[in-house]
Amino acid sequence: MTQKRHLPPAPAVAGRVLDAGLDLLDRQILDPDAVPVSTVDDLELTTPDDLEHLDPDSPPIIESLLTGPILLTRIFGGRLPDSRFIRIPWKVVADPGTVVRVGVAADSLDASWTERWMRDHVIARIPGGRHDPE
């Protein structure tokens, strides 16, 4: 360490800065009634035209939160066919805090289809399944 290297100052940003890896990935996704939808298992970004030389004026933006089987390919590697992607479009995200809040009901999203399937085919059919505990 002979000389302190001066880094160029960070560009000014409008609004809040989120670290996608730290503040988005693996967070819980809740709907307006605080019903869990899923977790942020991965993110889908727009692909810039020229991957070699990124244009600082039009950086990649987040298109959607991904969930479901994508988690396994994120951990173990490999690629999912596009048909297996479960997307939550970024435009329904209301507030990315310690949890990611979306503005639409959990039941209206594809992300919770397994919950509905298990409810309709198994749990709701067992006596008492639709009642509050006493």
Next chain:
Amino acid sequence: MKGIFAVALGVLTAIGGFVDIGDLVTNSVVGSRFGMTLTWVVLVGVVGICLFAQMSGRVAAVSGRATFEIIRERLGARMALANLSASFLINLLTLTAEIGGIALALQLASSIEPVLWFPVAAIAVWIVIWRVKFSIMENVTGLLGLALVVFAVALFFLHPDWSALGSQVLLQPSPHTDETPATYWYYAIALFGAAMTPYEVFFFSSGAIEEKWKKKDLAQSRLNVLVGFPLGGLLSLAIAACATVVLLPKGIQVESLFETALPVAQALGKIGLIIVILGFVAATFGAALEVTLSSGYTLGQFFGWPWGKFRRPASASRFHAVMILSLVVALGILFTGVDPVQVTEFSVVFSAIALPLTYLPILIVANDPKYMGDEVNGRATNFFGLIYLGLILVASIAAIPLMIVTGAGA
């Protein structure tokens, strides 16, 4: 008046809910083989569970996030998945042990083979989880578990040589035993694992959300933990002391809950035996409920499913499906003819191995102002938290080598 009642109820359920099959078996095995020489481990374990249960409850109440959500957010998906696999397997093992424990306790009461009690116990656990409200479930099993106080009463009626018991606590190792140092340390880890089992933290933090704790409930929860758990620890020590007084001199090996109950029967006769069996059933049943719920909590929180008993089953369908499956698997394991007592001994040691991955993220998030605001850990809590993390790490690393060297404590 209502306030005092609530405080007393909380403390009493914490005492009654502290002891589970792991504590019952391990303490009486240790008492019958090592006397009171491992008392210090119970004390260290109780302080540890107080510290981390309290911390996880505080994190849940302030941030609204339960332990496994935090584990995933802080360790990342990969490490959290490894942790989930380990915790879930240990949970299954513990569940098997608890259901087996219910059956063994009912066998004492009825002399009907445990094999016939396994399905009865599992179905009873499921019905309670399916239909009974969280607070009622907690309070009833906790209060009935207080019947285990009979061990402390029995100890007085056995008229032990108190100074000899006391000197065993301080003198290391006990003059009575010819156990090797390796088995001594193996059982030290087993006792530590029994006191600090991870499911207790999953259950405690998720329970805080089930009961909708807010910041103002923290004082109450702190009191429950800081008074209830140490008194529960005293119950564990009373079990060990009873075994030390009655089983150790005669060289009786603990092979089932019968030997655990023997000192009480000797001291107090039939009445004592009835009370102790009631205590066994309540303690193992209560723990079986907590462990079953924990298996749903861990998976639900990792994958972001709706979970919790405050929702009706149809609104937390995958959560309930996981719990039903866990019970079925535990039953399957029991029907292979394994000895529930041995399953218990393994489950507490494996618990010790998985501890660091559970407790580290709690400590990290308890210091994160984004989650905790101004309720972050104080310096003293962090100091002790770090010391315990060191202890937990050592225990976790030493567990498997000791298990191999001692032939699982044989």
